[in-house]
Amino acid sequence: MNSMLTEPTAAVKIDSLLAPYWAEIVEIVPEAEGIVTIWLRFLDQTLQERYSFAAGQFNMLYLPGYGEAAISISSDPQRPELIGHTIRFVGNVTRAVSRLQIGDTIGVRGPFGTAWPLETYQGRDIVIAAGGIGLASLRPVIYQILNQRDLYGRVVLLYGARTPSDLLYSTEFSTWEDNQVEVLTTVDRADESWLGQVGVVPMLFYRLRLDTDSTVVFSCGPEIMMRFVVFEGLARRIPHHRIYLSLERNMKCGQGFCGHCQYGPFFICKDGPVYSFDQLEPFFNLEDF
Ligand SMILES: Cc1cc2nc3c(=O)[nH]c(=O)nc-3n(C[C@H](O)[C@H](O)[C@H](O)COP(=O)(O)OP(=O)(O)OC[C@H]3O[C@@H](n4cnc5c(N)ncnc54)[C@H](O)[C@@H]3O)c2cc1C
Ligand code: FES
Structure with missing residues (x-):
């Protein structure tokens, strides 16, 4: 590799x-x-x-x-x-x-910090799996793809929040869909207005048929959600190095000086927050992940 x-x-x-x-x-x-x-x-x-x-x-x-x-x-x-x-x-x-x-x-x-590796994966299919406020880190990915839509293959957003009113940026979804971004949403708890899916974000993978030779996964959200996104990605034979996660830890200096954000051998402020799963895998089963 x-x-x-x-x-x-x-x-x-x-x-x-x-x-x-x-x-x-x-x-x-x-x-x-x-x-x-x-x-x-x-x-x-x-x-x-x-x-x-x-x-x-x-x-x-x-x-x-x-x-x-x-x-x-x-x-x-x-x-x-x-x-x-x-x-x-x-x-x-x-x-x-x-x-x-x-x-x-x-x-x-x-x-x-590090960025989502969009340039590396031009021509590929991109699956964006976000939970709650995790979409904040990934909205710039969607904008960047929309700015150069021809450079990417299929683009799918899998997004979930606690309730329908907790879904961020929902007024932008139709613009994204008009530009060939498939938007699949889910909520933990529906209300009377919600006709969509109820459940967790990783379940949205079951609604997709992916070209796994081409697909790259970018995920940001609660760590338990990202763990299951990784499982679903690996189950579909997406290689470890094509699954990317953004990690959150307490930050102080933001520049690799203080050690507050240490995760295994990494300082997340400097080496992350975006990592490929093959970088994180040795620490994936640690209790604090
Ligand atoms: C790389 C990176 C990117 C981030 N991006 C965003 C972002 O776009 N938007 C955003 O709102 N936050 C983001 N965060 C999280 C944010 O930095 C923390 O929530 C931060 O602690 C907030 O500072 P505070 O002083 O308000 O809360 P603190 O005083 O540090 O925390 C107070 C209490 O809130 C709890 N708490 C802290 N963070 C969270 C959390 N994430 N969820 C639930 N409870 C929490 C703590 O356990 C503590 O009890 C990001 C963090 C990192 C490392
Ligand atoms: S926040 Fe100080 S080393 Fe990362």
Whole structure:
């Protein structure tokens, strides 16, 4: 196996960032209960023009007095003039973010981490398996594919959330479908409006007939979901090096200095968060996965 093919794309970074740059919130879009997308523009115009990121990378968002949180960039890499972050309010920093308004500023360090290896798999079929807010890291993949739709084969999104109203970006699904992205959704709990599938994301694989010689899987979501996505992928003979996962761990420095995000021999902030399953397999059965 050619290990070059399995390496996620290297990070694209403007600088080694230890201090945050300040950005203004220009829009706040409610996505679901307790989840919004905030759209940011750097105060420094030159920095804004130089800023670029790849699908799968994250920023450290900083609020003075509260601290920092790692948040995936959820917007289109080809439109870096506004940077989107989809945030679930769970703790110290993110709850403070929930009180911000348009015109407020927030510190940004990044982009950090590895990207989904889209260039490597041009011409292939792509299956995107996402759970809940995991779609935030994968929405840029969909945008990048839509920007160059001819370069990819079949593209399928398997997406699930707890309830129908927890499905993120659902107003975009029809645009994605119009551009030959098959969107299959499922929820844990239906309501009276829901006529679709009820169950977990890995079950959506049973509705697909895949060309396993061509298929690549990208997955982000709860780790238990990704574990079963891996099982379903391997059961369909998709090779280990063509199944990619994005891992979440507590982050501090974001640059491989502090060890907070260590997972086996990896520092997820620097070596990840996107890994091929053959990189993770030796640690896959550890209790904390
Ligand atoms: C690479 C990467 C990308 C990420 N992308 C996103 C993203 O796009 N959007 C987003 O909202 N979050 C994302 N996260 C998760 C986010 O960094 C954490 O949730 C972070 O801890 C939030 O900071 P906080 O100070 O608000 O919460 P903390 O004060 O750190 O946590 C407070 C409490 O919330 C609980 N908690 C923390 N994280 C979670 C969680 N994910 N689910 C449930 N409970 C939790 C903790 O157990 C703790 O009890 C990402 C994390 C990583 C590593
Ligand atoms: S967050 Fe410090 S080493 Fe990864």
